[in-house]
Amino acid sequence: GAGVSQSPSNKVTEKGKDVELRCDPISGHTALYWYRQSLGQGLEFLIYFQGNSAPDKSGLPSDRFSAERTGGSVSTLTIQRTQQEDSAVYLCASSLAQDSPLHFGNGTRLTVT
Amino acid sequence: SQQGEEDPQALSIQEGENATMNCSYKTSINNLQWYRQNSGRGLVHLILIRSNEREKHSGRLRVTLDTSKKSSSLLITASRAADTASYFCATASGNMLTFGGGTRLMVKP
Numbered sequence: 001g002a003g004v005s006q007s008p009s010n011k012v013t014e015k016g017k018d019v020e021l022r023c024d025p026i027s028g029h030t031a032l033y034w035y036r037q038s039l040g041q042g043l044e045f046l047i048y049f050q051g052n053s054a055p056d057k058s059g060l061p062s063d064r065f066s067a068e069r070t071g072g073s074v075s076t077l078t079i080q081r082t083q084q085e086d087s088a089v090y091l092c093a094s095s096l097a098q099d100s101p102l103h104f105g106n107g108t109r110l111t112v113t
Numbered sequence: 114s115q116q117g118e119e120d121p122q123a124l125s126i127q128e129g130e131n132a133t134m135n136c137s138y139k140t141s142i143n144n145l146q147w148y149r150q151n152s153g154r155g156l157v158h159l160i161l162i163r164s165n166e167r168e169k170h171s172g173r174l175r176v177t178l179d180t181s182k183k184s185s186s187l188l189i190t191a192s193r194a195a196d197t198a199s200y201f202c203a204t205a206s207g208n209m210l211t212f213g214g215g216t217r218l219m220v221k222p
Contacts, residue, residue: 004155033210042201042214043156056208091155099143099205104155 002026006092006105013082013112021077021108025094032069033102034077035091043091049075050098082112119202119216127221132189134216136202137182143205145178147187150199150215159187159200194222 005024013019025032030051035043045059049069060066064082069075079086089109093102120135136145144163148156162169162178162185169176175188189196199215 035212043212045209045211048208050208093156098208101146101158101161102148102156102203102210103158104148106153106155 004092004094004103004105006090006108008108009106010109011111013110015084015112016081018078018080019082019110021079021090021092021110023075023077023092023094023105025073025075025092026103027073029094029096029103030072031095031098031100032075033093033095034067034075035093037089037091037107039088046077046090079110082110084112086110087112119200119213121216122214123217123219125219125221126192128192128194130192130220132192132196132218132220134187134200134202134218136185136187136213138185138202138204138213139183140204140206142180143207145176145185146203146205146210147174147176147185148201148203148212150201152198156201189218192218192220194220196220 007022032049034046037043047067048056064080067077089107091107093104095102118137126132144161146161147159149159150156160171160176162176173190178185197220199217201212201215203210203212
């Protein structure tokens with residue numbers, strides 16, 4: 001079956017513009033995570049959705065970042081007024097349940113010029 | 114801050130040799146997972162070991178977990194050039210799955 005799909009795969013934007021990154025998780029997966037990865041670095045947790053519960057937003061770096069998950073499926077990560085330090089690969093992952101292995105998409109590479 | 118820290122940060126070996134990567138963490142965990150990442154791709158799950166397990170095998174992979182020392186190791190036996198990738202440990206605690214900085218493994222043919 002299809003894996004986790006992220007779009008776009010690459011995004012170049014000018015400083016100050018807003019961007020939306022999309023994640024289509026594996027069907028039936030109740031948990032969805034967003035991470036950020038800078039070049040050659042580990043993964044930085046951003047936000048976690050589990051079913052219909054309130055999301056865990058503790059990793060969002062500033063109020064310019066927000067995310068939603070509609071109908072328990074597709075998720076959108078929005079970055080407002082982008083800054084150069086937002087440049088990174090944004091990875092989405094889903095899992096069948098809490099404590100289950102994560103399935104990752106290939107990420108969106110965001111470059112802010 | 115990162116919960117798991119991998120050691121070494123980079124490892125270069127010859128094909129056929131074994132590769133050992135270590136992970137240390139700070140707080141109590143439900144389980145610990147190892148992932149692999151090829152350049153420009155997402156992470157792929159390799160193996161999960163629960164907090165009440167001490168060792169687990171999967172093909173050429175062997176993972177150990179020592180909760181008293183808050184550490185884990187990943188051993189890849191008889192390495193192949195195709196094993197070249199970055200390897201990450203991730204610790205699960207509550208809702209959170211926290212990743213370390215990774216070990217970059219290069220296997221020379």
